[in-house]
Amino acid sequence: MKSLVRVLLIGAAGRMGKTVLDLGENDSKIEIVAQCDVGDPIEPAMKNCDVAIDFSHADAITEICRAALRHRKSLVIGTTGHSQHQRRTIEEAVQAVPIVLASNFSVGVNVLFWLTRKAAELLGADFNVEIVETHHKMKKDAPSGTAKTLAEILKAAQKTKADIAIESIREGEVVGEHNVIFSGPGERLELTHRAVSREIFARGALRAAKWIRGKPPSLYSMQDVLGL
Ligand code: NAD
Numbered sequence: 083m084k085s086l087v088r089v090l091l092i093g094a095a096g097r098m099g100k101t102v103l104d105l106g107e108n109d110s111k112i113e114i115v116a117q118c119d120v121g122d123p124i125e126p127a128m129k130n131c132d133v134a135i136d137f138s139h140a141d142a143i144t145e146i147c148r149a150a151l152r153h154r155k156s157l158v159i160g161t162t163g164h165s166q167h168q169r170r171t172i173e174e175a176v177q178a179v180p181i182v183l184a185s186n187f188s189v190g191v192n193v194l195f196w197l198t199r200k201a202a203e204l205l206g207a208d209f210n211v212e213i214v215e216t217h218h219k220m221k222k223d224a225p226s227g228t229a230k231t232l233a234e235i236l237k238a239a240q241k242t243k244a245d246i247a248i249e250s251i252r253e254g255e256v257v258g259e260h261n262v263i264f265s266g267p268g269e270r271l272e273l274t275h276r277a278v279s280r281e282i283f284a285r286g287a288l289r290a291a292k293w294i295r296g297k298p299p300s301l302y303s304m305q306d307v308l309g310l
Pocket of ligand 1: 092093094095096097098099118119120121122137138139140141142159160161162163184185186187188223283
């Protein structure tokens, strides 16, 4: 029988951290061995885990990567809003440790990524594209990491360097909604995903933590984890 995957949870006191904790404690293949939140030193906590799951703040990434490299531990990064410099820190770390980086861990959104690529390829450049994302008022970054991923997918599929328009709406308690709109001559196609519970992200992150154990150093996406 395979041993439990020992997890360090970073951002443990936050909305996502608490959700991961709840699900992790009821998962027979996961053991949450350490928790960190703002002010806690990450490096000593990293020592006894197999994988660190990060749902904290983009500014924590330098310390997280340094600790992961020092102890050769895998990372599952769910935090969004990284600057270009912070993104490079992640790209440098994957030379030595495996990392799953996902702006969205839900199965539905990863299928939305796949459908968006397919729709953009089939509809071609005659269709104008636009993304609308809606989240709760407490969300710190805008546009959402998921909207940025959708924009990258659309730019690659349409072979354009032009920026894709993203509208960000912050209202109420909305967990997360993403709408991709293709407007063509005389018709309109919309792809929409609505998250109604944070559990979908937490479940995906735990699935990624189980998947990444034993993988060679590289930067992986949730699409790799799901085999999409
Ligand atoms: P939150 O503000 O509720 O929680 C963040 C927690 O991180 C807080 O407890 C905060 O004290 C802690 N924190 C801040 N800086 C830290 C540091 N340097 N070290 C350790 N802990 C630190 O936010 P949330 O809604 O839980 O979201 C957290 C992150 O996850 C955000 O970037 C959000 O966009 C992202 N997110 C990603 C997904 C996904 O599927 N990838 C889904 C939901 C949210």
